[in-house]
Amino acid sequence: MTTVDFKAEVEKRKDAMMEDLFSLLRINSERDDSQADAEHPFGPGPVKALHHFLAMAERDGYETKNVDNYAGHFTFGQGEEELGIFAHLDVVPAGSGWETNPYEPVIKDGRLYARGSSDDKGPTMACYYALKIIKELGLPVSKRVRFIVGTDEESGWGDMDYYFANVGLPEPDFGFSPDAEFPIINGEKxxxxxxxxxxxxxxxxxxxxxxxxxxxxxxxxxxxxxxxxxxxxxxxxxxxxxxxxxxxxxxxxxxxxxxxxxxxxxxxxxxxxxxxxxxxxxxxxxxxxxxxxxxxxxxxxxxxxxxxxxxxxxxxxxxxxxxxxxxxxxxxxxxxxxxxxxxxxxxxxxxxxxxxxxxxxxxxxxxxxxxxxxxxxxSEHEHTPHYVPMDDPLVATLLAVYEKQTGLKGHEQVIGGGTFGRLLKRGVAYGAMFPDYVNTMHQANEFADVEDLFRASAIYAEAIYELIK
CATH class of the missing domain: 3.30.70.360 (Alpha-Beta Plaits)
Structure with a gap:
């Protein structure tokens, strides 16, 4: 494993990461079919979040692609094989019962309160900064990365259906989604x-x-x-x-x-x-x-x-x-x-x-x-069971990095829910919730522990590097 101190590298970028995350959380990216049209397939909010994210990637020197406002990606590195990272920018409706404005992020007692803070904008930004560290350090890589962001994960996955049908590229060879929990989700029913x-x-x-x-x-x-x-x-x-x-x-x-x-x-x-x-x-x-x-x-x-x-x-x-x-x-x-x-x-x-x-x-x-x-x-839509074996190099590498950084034993997990990890045959979900995390996804007063996001970012950085070096 590499000798780069990824935790220290995240520490240097804490303020910038929070600033970028706050700007993304302020966008109400709920699906709104009443305002959907050809330019806004799931309403204006998800499109605004997509444009914002891709503009951030361009600012940081990546080549980006927007696939008709359904989804988008940016790329990094070069090589024969490609790692796919799948995140999503849409959120479920805020609903009632909030003690703060769900679209004006607030940090209280180390917790970042906002709709999307834990599902999935917080983990998305942690993963984004992980790749940014690899890029800024100029670490040598032998594979490509395609960082893909969707806008309809919380509803019907119409974003990914359209993306794969129209992006004009083959699927990534393997990948993960930062939209679940550690140590790993390698099976989905x-x-x-x-x-x-x-x-x-x-x-x-x-x-x-x-x-x-x-x-x-x-x-x-x-x-x-x-x-x-x-x-x-x-x-x-x-x-x-x-x-x-x-x-x-x-x-x-x-x-x-x-x-x-x-x-x-x-x-x-x-x-x-x-x-x-x-x-x-x-x-x-x-x-x-x-x-x-x-x-x-x-x-x-x-x-x-x-x-x-x-x-x-x-x-x-x-x-x-x-x-x-x-x-x-x-x-x-x-x-x-x-x-x-x-x-x-x-x-x-x-x-x-x-x-x-x-x-x-x-x-x-x-x-x-x-x-x-x-x-x-x-029903018309069905997901068939998805499982990536423990001895697959993808699973083994991700668990090894988790164990190294946390000191905790890694183990496989199968869930009844579904994540973008199942989009690839060799795809899993990886973080960003830690085992002792309070899950507030889809609830009023959703929050992410700020230090947990930084911990996750360091794990993501080392994991991505181990997969593409």
Whole structure:
């Protein structure tokens, strides 16, 4: 390994790195489809951030390329092989609950508060300065680097689809994304959403008019609401609901409007890759409704939700559970529920994160056997499982640098989430969160520990140099 003191080199550039990072964090780069057009494929914010970043790279003497405002890159070095570094400049919506302006970065008690500070502008800048150190020191290199920045990572990855189709260059030979955690993410599970279909017509003493819950397929539904008719009174239902929620981790309310009952159950949201960390309001609502005499497709919809999907995070009750020795277990999030008595296409969206050894069609075949389900369809977009072995020189080098600089033992990690690391066959995610980090990504008051960003930058500098020298 090289004898350059990369920590000392980062120390010399701390102020400049923070100044550049602050200027990038001040740009609201949320996707805004209401202002999207040919010049701004995901709205003006992501484009502004892309232009700003590429201008910074030009200032520092790099050759840059903007691919139609979808994504861009700059290049460094020369050689037959190319290292790709994949970062992103878009951010999720700031939302409410901030104690500071999410787009006016502030450092308090060593923490840098701003939307994007940890996901992914902070790590992006740490990695940018890592390469800048190699360039400014004039260290000898034998490979090229292509530093690629996207503008739609938080949504549909349309930026990378367009970039690879239009950049006119072959893919990098190997690479990493500074958009996860140390020591490394060398495995990412497959990701597919499958839809259970039910028809709607139902009648009898209890009639379900609608059942809705969930905002996105990759989120646990925080709440769910059902509208139904029944031959009983509100006081009786209120008593039953009170008894139902007693001792359960949910709250609920019920009201009567125009001769119909409206009941809502409130749970807790969580990321779809970790459904066990949430409380699914929809499955609890179905358990409450399942004590009543609904009939037909409504009965099937409620019964599957209550008796099969509730807390079935490993999909055992669905009959599609699977465990891979290296990548771990399949997980399932019951994410979006839509039932309307007038519709022939009522659906429950199940988001699966699956390891190697199973696939979307196998899961579909299993779901088609679930009693009451009329058919099963698949989402248009799918990520297949991604894994780079521990003995790959890319993984081995990155772990060796991490161990050298931190004194901590490196180990492989497989996640249910997805990063740009999976864009390349030999691609991984690497930092910038350390093992003891408080993860505030996608939350109000997002922050990055300033010293952690400097620590990460030194690791990135040595790692990049070891990969391209």
């Amino acid at each position: 497959g990701n597919i959403t499958e839809y259970l279909h039910f028809s709607g017509a139902n009648s009898g003493s209890y009639t379900l008019h609608s059942f809705t819950g969930g905002l996105r397929e990759n989120m646990v539904p925080e709440s769910a609401t059902a509208v139904f008719s029944a031959d009983t009174d509100l006081a009786d239902f209120q008593a039953r609901l009170n008894a139902f929620v007693d001792g359960k981790p949910v709250t609920a309310d019920i009201k009567e409007e125009n001769g119909q009952f409206i009941v809502t159950v409130y749970g807790k949201s969580a990321h779809g890759s970790t459904p066990e960390e949430g409380i699914n309001g929809a499955t609890y609502l179905a358990i409450f409704l399942n004590q009543f005499a609904f009939e037909g497709p409504a009965k099937a919809f409620i019964d599957v939700t209550a008796n099969v999907l509730h807390n079935d995070f490993d999909a055992k009750k669905l009959g599609v559970d699977y465990v891979d020795e290296r990548m771990g277990a399949l997980s399932m999030n019951a994410g979006v529920f839509n039932f309307d008595e007038a519709s022939a296409e009522n659906t429950i969206a199940l988001n699966f994160r699956y390891p190697q050894g199973t696939d979307a069609k196998t899961i579909q075949a299993g779901l088609e056997k679930v009693a009451g389900v009329e058919k099963v369809t698949l």
